[in-house]
Amino acid sequence: MAHFIDRRLNAKGKSTVNRQRFLRRYKQQIKKAVSDAVTNRSVTDVDSGEQISIPSKNITEPVFHHGAGGDRERVHPGNDQFTRGDRIERPPGGGAGGAGQGQASNSGEGEDDFVFTISKDEYLDLLFDDLALPNLQRNSLDKLVEFKTFRAGVTTDGVPANIHIVRSLRQSLARRTALTSGKKKTLAELEKQLAALLDTPGSSAEQIQALEAEIAELKRRIDAVPFIDTFDLRYNAFTQRPVPTSKAVMFCLMDVSGSMDQATKDMAKRFYILLYLFLTRTYKSLDVVFIRHHTQAKEVDEHEFFYSQETGGTIVSSALRLMHEIQAERYPANEWNIYAAQASDGDNWADDSPQCRELMDKKILPVCRYYTYIEITNRAHQTLWREYEALAKVNPHFALQHIRSVEDIYPVFRELFKKQAA
Secondary structure, eight states: OOOOOOOOOOSTTOOHHHHHHHHHHTHHHHHHHHHHHHTTSOGGGTTSOEEEEEOGGGGOOOOOOOOOOSOOOOOOOOOOSOOTTOOOOOOOSSGGGOSSSSOOOTTSOOOOOEEEEEOHHHHHHHHTTTBOOTTOOOOOOOOTTOEEEEEEEEESOOOGGGBOHHHHHHHHHHHHHHHHHHHHHHHHHHHHHHHHHHHSTTOOHHHHHHHHHHHHHHHHHHHTSOSSOGGGOOEEEEEEEEOOOOEEEEEEEEEOSTTOOHHHHHHHHHHHHHHHHHHHTTOSEEEEEEEEESSSEEEEOHHHHHHOOOOSOOOHHHHHHHHHHHHHHHOOTTTOEEEEEEEEOSOOOTTTHHHHHHHIIIIIGGGOSEEEEEEEOSSOOOHHHHHHHHHHHHOTTEEEEEEOSGGGHHHHHHHHHBOOOO
């Protein structure tokens, strides 16, 4: 039997190659487990990892083994209890005689489901697999405020933290060699002469003392050359270059009137967070603008957007006008990829819905890459839905979906951003 041992370096305590092979092999089971888990997670940890449980029967592997071979004869016990057509009674419940599909036993040796943990990146890859941004274009490739640091050789000036030790020692060695090589050669000759005088009987004591004094002076001068000098120091040099990147802005519009309770806002928040995570995987620079509205619209921060409660009616056109003003002032359409998501329970003044359609058709949809509208309600659709539905028929980058419960959020999200056919 041959044994193959994979000795490639992996992360500590992990087998990267085997892990990736496992994720590829059981991708469908893992994707189903992720889809089931996302509806039960808190919005605050939607971008963390996940513990995945796979039934053991789904990860069984085929096994090859050697049989006995040859012709064999075997006598099987006969059937003395049943005849053709008999109905078999259900076994009694409890212990090993249960009617379930598990592998429990009265000896406590049943087989549990296989549970393992996937990382944040693996979780998001599976969560957003087969999804794409419709009408994806890269408008801006000149984000000048974003730079990346690159190595740029060495320099003679810098801070101690950037000292290039090898180059500094090499420069020190070159300097010491240049300053002391001549003296060391002279020292070697003088020491040879001194040794010859000491071995010669009758040599002059004055001559020996003069040579010793000269040798001592040369050694002092050689030792006086410092091991390293400020002149030798070399530092790592770095330079910053602008990195091409795309810029995108996501407008989040939500009704906060009295008809929008906190449960409805929580469902909208889950949808917005999924959209934000999805966009950040495509764009490095992503701005988020929160606009809440009742009869008047206002740009707010995230906390006020999700948790403020207002009373009174609803005028959706006020939010659309404010979005258009902010976009025209801060996010030019030729430089930014503009996305928008609107959440509402469908309530709006009847005479305001035609104004919303006109604003969307003439000012907002022409500059948006993609606009999504989700209506969170169990009631019949109102006038706003009907106006938007007419726009969606002639604008392929405008989509609307209906959400009734938390379980609908992720399927609706996938439906809005599923990859289109080539």
